[in-house]
Amino acid sequence: MTDQKLRWGILGAARINQQLMPAIVSAKNSELVAIASRRPGAAAETLSQYAPKQKNVKIYDNPESLLLDKEIQAVYIPLANNEHAQWVIRAIEHGKHVLCEKPMALTVNDIDAIKLAAEKHNVKVMEGFMYRFHPQHAKVKEIIDSDLIGEVRSVRSCFSYMMQPARLYRIANSIENGGGAMWDIGCYAIHAARLPFYDTSPLAVSAMAKHSDSGADISCNGILDFGEGRYAHFDFGFEHARRAEYEIIGTKGGIKCHNVWAKQAETPIISWWTEAGQQEQELLPLANHFCLEIEHFSHCVLNDTKPALSLEDAKLNCLIINSALQSINTGQQINIS
Ligand SMILES: NC(=O)c1ccc[n+]([C@@H]2O[C@H](COP(=O)([O-])OP(=O)(O)OC[C@H]3O[C@@H](n4cnc5c(N)ncnc54)[C@H](OP(=O)(O)O)[C@@H]3O)[C@@H](O)[C@H]2O)c1
Numbered sequence: 001m002t003d004q005k006l007r008w009g010i011l012g013a014a015r016i017n018q019q020l021m022p023a024i025v026s027a028k029n030s031e032l033v034a035i036a037s038r039r040p041g042a043a044a045e046t047l048s049q050y051a052p053k054q055k056n057v058k059i060y061d062n063p064e065s066l067l068l069d070k071e072i073q074a075v076y077i078p079l080a081n082n083e084h085a086q087w088v089i090r091a092i093e094h095g096k097h098v099l100c101e102k103p104m105a106l107t108v109n110d111i112d113a114i115k116l117a118a119e120k121h122n123v124k125v126m127e128g129f130m131y132r133f134h135p136q137h138a139k140v141k142e143i144i145d146s147d148l149i150g151e152v153r154s155v156r157s158c159f160s161y162m163m164q165p166a167r168l169y170r171i172a173n174s175i176e177n178g179g180g181a182m183w184d185i186g187c188y189a190i191h192a193a194r195l196p197f198y199d200t201s202p203l204a205v206s207a208m209a210k211h212s213d214s215g216a217d218i219s220c221n222g223i224l225d226f227g228e229g230r231y232a233h234f235d236f237g238f239e240h241a242r243r244a245e246y247e248i249i250g251t252k253g254g255i256k257c258h259n260v261w262a263k264q265a266e267t268p269i270i271s272w273w274t275e276a277g278q279q280e281q282e283l284l285p286l287a288n289h290f291c292l293e294i295e296h297f298s299h300c301v302l303n304d305t306k307p308a309l310s311l312e313d314a315k316l317n318c319l320i321i322n323s324a325l326q327s328i329n330t331g332q333q334i335n336i337s
Pocket of ligand 1: 037080
């Protein structure tokens with residue numbers, strides 16, 4: 001153990017910094033050292049908006065200059081989805097540890113290249129699925145491991161909200177360039193749907209989607225086949241009332257996690273039931289999963305331990321997403337191998 005703080009740089013003035021910047025500032029083992037933006041004034045403005053009390057943070061007018069800063073040990077990448085892979089690799093080549101926003105990359109080949117580079121430069125890289133650091137999922141795992149609900153047979157994972165028309169620009173990029181609901185929120189629904197099956201790869205996926213006028217997928221339903229009658233259903237989109245939940249059905253009962261990609265002020269609720277008549281609900285304490293994610297990654301770097309979310313996990317999620325997109329395009333079930 002060490003009481004050192006990991007020195008962070010942020011590689012873009014993105015909206016998500018509203019969450020991540022305060023998380024880096026408040027994480028007990030982390031220090032915000034710099035932020036870069038390619039747009040003049042944007043980095044300084046982001047800093048004054050989201051971390052106004054941080055006085056000595058360096059401002060860079062391009063990401064490359066930030067990467068050359070030897071003081072910085074780790075970078076957080078909040079760039080647009082189609083820029084992630086190239087900047088992850090550049091950061092690695094500068095010897096930085098990297099936490100990259102989801103999705104880490106749009107292709108499996110890019111994740112392979114990231115893995116090779118990370119091994120070569122001996123740095124840690126993790127995909128930013130912050131929700132996994134919320135203690136509610138450890139509680140769900142504890143219930144599954146206790147055998148209370150028996151063997152997991154089926155999962156249902158939903159993430160949706162009504163996107164304001166003014167915000168549709170966010171997903172208007174082509175799907176190949178990281179636009180659409182799949183890359184934006186579907187990646188969460190699929191990641192969470194896999195959770196109760198641990199690291200098992202699904203055998204196949206079937207999916208269907210509605211597309212917006214710009215060609216981006218806007219709502220989607222799909223099924224992952226984990227074999228032997230075990231399925232995970234994912235459902236996400238921008239044309240529904242807000243849902244952010246998953247449900248797991250086993251041979252003896254079920255568990256529901258009611259607010260998965262929780263807004264910070266939402267009380268985390270887990271409920272479970274058994275065929276034997278047990279019916280429980282637990283309200284967990286509020287937790288900031290962004291801050292927990294930063295503390296986890298900083299801890300891994302400072303103590304040379306493995307990040308909870310591996311590059312193999314990122315690769316599998318990317319493979320499933322691409323297979324689901326292929327299923328949408330072809331109308332066929334796609335085998336995953
Ligand atoms: N974990 C979560 O809860 C969560 C939530 C939302 C999004 N995300 C992910 O986080 C990443 C960023 O999403 P975001 O919605 O925050 O992106 P965003 O605000 O659109 O910013 C993405 C990048 O685009 C550039 N940019 C920002 N505003 C711009 C503008 N007005 N004109 C031109 N360029 C601009 C910035 O780079 P420069 O500063 O260098 O120009 C920025 O880093 C995505 O990968 C997304 O999937 C995660």
